[in-house]
Amino acid sequence: MSDEKLPESHGSEGHEVAVHGDPFADPGLPAHEPRRTDIDERAAKRAERQVSLLFIVSMLATVGFIASYVAIDIDKIVYIFPLGHVSALNFALGMTLGVALFCIGAGAVHWARTLMSDHEIPADRHPIEADDELRADVIEQFRTGAAESGFGRRKMLRNTLIGSMALVPLSGVVLLRDLGPLPEDKLAHTGWEVATPAKPLKLINMNTNEPMKPEDIVTGSLTFAKPEGLEEDEEFFQEQIAKDALMIIRIAPEDLKDQKSADLGFEGILAYSKICTHVGCPISLYEQQTHHALCPCHQSTFDLADGARVIFGPAGHPLPQLKITTDEKGFLVATGDFQEPVGPSYWERP
Numbered sequence: 001m002s003d004e005k006l007p008e009s010h011g012s013e014g015h016e017v018a019v020h021g022d023p024f025a026d027p028g029l030p031a032h033e034p035r036r037t038d039i040d041e042r043a044a045k046r047a048e049r050q051v052s053l054l055f056i057v058s059m060l061a062t063v064g065f066i067a068s069y070v071a072i073d074i075d076k077i078v079y080i081f082p083l084g085h086v087s088a089l090n091f092a093l094g095m096t097l098g099v100a101l102f103c104i105g106a107g108a109v110h111w112a113r114t115l116m117s118d119h120e121i122p123a124d125r126h127p128i129e130a131d132d133e134l135r136a137d138v139i140e141q142f143r144t145g146a147a148e149s150g151f152g153r154r155k156m157l158r159n160t161l162i163g164s165m166a167l168v169p170l171s172g173v174v175l176l177r178d179l180g181p182l183p184e185d186k187l188a189h190t191g192w193e194v195a196t197p198a199k200p201l202k203l204i205n206m207n208t209n210e211p212m213k214p215e216d217i218v219t220g221s222l223t224f225a226k227p228e229g230l231e232e233d234e235e236f237f238q239e240q241i242a243k244d245a246l247m248i249i250r251i252a253p254e255d256l257k258d259q260k261s262a263d264l265g266f267e268g269i270l271a272y273s274k275i276c277t278h279v280g281c282p283i284s285l286y287e288q289q290t291h292h293a294l295c296p297c298h299q300s301t302f303d304l305a306d307g308a309r310v311i312f313g314p315a316g317h318p319l320p321q322l323k324i325t326t327d328e329k330g331f332l333v334a335t336g337d338f339q340e341p342v343g344p345s346y347w348e349r350p
Contacts, residue, residue, distance in 0.1 A: 054107035055160035200333035
């Protein structure tokens with residue numbers, strides 16, 4: 001670039017006001033100094049390419065965000081100096097989203113500092129309420145600003161900006177995946193689904209880790225159970241027991257109010273899901289005289305003698321019941337899964 005293209009060789013008149021010893025007098029505006037991009041089209045094109053490159057990097061980072069979310073395992077841990085051992089997924093998501101947002105901001109700032117008009121224009125104070133003349137002036141200023149920004153003339157800038165701004169919201173859309181499970185049937189079934197009349201599944205006492213017989217359960221007692229084969233040292237034990245946990249109670253047959261519930265049990269022994277149908281808290285409080293089970297979280301109350309019907313609280317439906325009987329050795333077994341999904345309601349719940 002030759003010397004005549006340098007900004008200092010293209011001075012312009014400023015708006016100067018004499019002070020005359022008054023420290024509060026209007027000092028005026030300094031003389032406007034043109035930028036290199038104002039007087040050299042090659043410099044303007046170079047700045048345009050730089051801004052477009054930032055917007056393109058933003059688009060690539062957004063694509064990287066989505067790819068990281070899909071490809072990186074949630075449990076993967078990596079060592080990154082100087083952070084140490086961190087979650088690979090969290091690091092990738094943070095870096096890609098940060099780069100995407102930074103490049104949009106940096107591109108917008110670089111655009112404004114190098115290509116948009118930088119003339120300082122004083123604005124006099126005016127009443128808050130805008131009159132017709134002011135509205136027309138604002139519209140005209142908007143049109144002038146749009147023209148000076150080059151938004152309509154510089155197509156590469158406009159298209160890359162629109163592309164980067166259009167892709168960034170996809171990061172938020174992808175994160176909606178964590179709001180809940182996809183429309184599948186994994187919430188509709190539990191570990192009891194492998195039980196069949198031909199191959200029943202034993203009920204295992206949670207305290208003794210032994211199978212149970214009817215004579216082990218006293219009338220009015222409450223016992224917790226899990227399916228046979230589910231061990232506490234398994235990797236997904238907590239996730240599985242959150243759906244499989246049972247409340248085993250024994251109620252005198254004459255106290256049972258619901259015949260369907262009685263048919264699902266065995267000699268007054270009933271097996272209900274321990275998971276509250278409000279927000280999934282474990283139910284552990286039982287009133288022997290009333291046969292009411294109380295959730296300690298929000299006081300939802302279920303009448304276990306009447307099919308676990310909700311009689312108080314925010315729960316939306318009764319506790320699901322498991323059909324049980326005994327095998328040839330006299331152990332309590334389940335012959336199938338719950339007749340409806342356990343736990344709180346969700347969109348795909350039948």
